Amino acid sequence: MAEVLVTGGSGYIGSWCVLDLLAAGHSVRTTVRDLAKEPALRAMLARGGAEGPLRVLPADLQSDAGWREAVDGCDYVLHVASPTLTSVPRHEDEMIVPARDGVLRVLRAARDSGVRRVVLTSAIGAVAYGHPDRSTPFTEDDWTDVDAGIPPYQKSKTLAERAAWAFIASEGNGLELAAVNPVGVLGPVLGPDYSPSLGLLRRMLDGEVPASLKFASGYVDVRDVADLHLRAMTDPAAVGERFIAQSGPSLWVRDIARILRERLGERASKVPTRELPIWLTRTVARVNPELRLIVPQLGKNFDATSAKARRLLGWQPRPIERTIVETAESLLALGVPA
Template sequence: MSGELVLVTGGSGFVGAHCVVRLLDAGYRVRTTVRSLTREADVRAMVKAGGAEPGEALSFAVADLLSDAGWPEAVSGCDFVLHVASPFPPGVPKHEDELIVPAREGTLRVLRAARDAGVRRVVQTSSFAAIGYGHQHTDQPFSEESWTDPNADVSAYVKSKTLAERAAWDFIAREGGSLELSVVNPVGVFGPVLGPDYSGSIQLVRLLMDGAMPGTPRLSFGVVDVRDVADLHLRAMTSPAAKGERFLAIAGDGMTMNDIALLLKARMGDAAKRVPTRMLPDVMVRLTSLIAPSLKPIVPDLGKVRKASSEKAGRVLGWAPRSNEETIVATAESLVRLGLLRNPRKAA
């Protein structure tokens, strides 16, 4: 049991809450930032749902990525920081700066405060979005050597993750002092939901389970379990070999929406009776996105396959993720368990 103090930014989020659970299980004391202390009860409930007993080992600090206030107090006395918090919109923002500014400036606020407080290492949650976009199509798997081109025709979210990570590395190189940085770059994060706050990836499974789509769009993406993402953060935090490195988090080959739909049908019984298994023509998805703005972000990715490898995380940190199948089933089971799906009795 280490007893060292770790700050997790954004503990009310899907990945943040799982990081809190993993750290508590490993014997760390955890402080997490929330934008309002009204979220404390929610976070404690999520941590309990994840199997950890928070007690006095978990404390809270109020801080916002858009303000300097609260960050010196949040990092005070901390040995490590997991910077997980980042804006993720439900749809397309009116202006890309609505995402880019909080992501980039928030990262720099956290790093400055960590450096000034004598924190040893910050682990930043970046994304595959900072690696695999804005490139010519390739059949070769992307690795940590690859960087997204933010000047290409990419979404505001992709640009925000890329610029925020670039800003972090530049800060460490120029003015980081003795502060160390490691970065985790997950693909689509799935796995057990601990409460009503969950990622956009989980929304895809929920929409399938609810039968909210007439079919599956031709989308393909990497899959990783949130529990394994949290584990990789802990490994990147503690391993000397992780200093100054970035690590792709992906469990294996990518999955299509249709793969996920068929898996749910095969494994989730009656709970998956609404899941559609026919594939939608791209043109139908494009037309639907004109009246359903939440679909717009996926349109540029229709039919595209981006491969990636987590060979480095396995070789350097001994990271061994769960299978895609286990992850997707755990996602669906948690949505059922928490009552986050439509009531079957209201089905047409």
């Protein structure tokens, strides 16, 4: 078994990666920005059934301190952590600089400590934005056009992944890299840190969304994202490759609403039955900063294919309808009003 570092183990994807690694018998360590969060992290992982040796170490993506100690002696690193903001950034560099510099800090420490391979958690945001409308799914050959006026988050993920591949090519000294690019991530919740896509479901169940927004995206179960990270960590076929993580064909938001209503009945009574016209969404977005970030996606279908991960790594994600229902059940169990 291997020694593996998961950066950001308290995050939504990171926590499931830790659980999968422990279940597979690996020795695992993870980083948090503040060790005061360690008890909450361990409690969250315990809810997920964590068993096995786990070390929690302090390290911040915006500082060099702690990273050499975190990776020293590791065979692999899953770099899942990424800087996040709780509000719309005043300037895009508030997201771009920490994301890019954080990736490079982890890669340098991994190289210098003799780590065999790093798996980078990127995003579909580094693949599918800034392109003309198209009828074919996005693949790993596609890259987001950062000069096309895209939102800060997608730009930060693109530039961070680009920087990672450039580092490996020029300074990697034999360090291996693979990237996982998840679409909208859903699935059971262990704690308060979860994906924006899951937040959409929470708001739909809670009645905060009066109508579905008109855009389509791919979705994937967080447990399958973790599984893909572990496959990319050890499979020789993963070296130097990107892998889109998507369960099946894309869904419009109205499709998700329909699934919730059909499968949850009265517990989904607040889920919207109507779709908000694009022109009205644009009008409301003028005074709603969060909605403004959705405007570039309106009317578009961000479909992608995970055929590469299935072909090269044998990855088999679960049906997304089942994931949507289990996600909703998990949120309702946490106290989202029915």
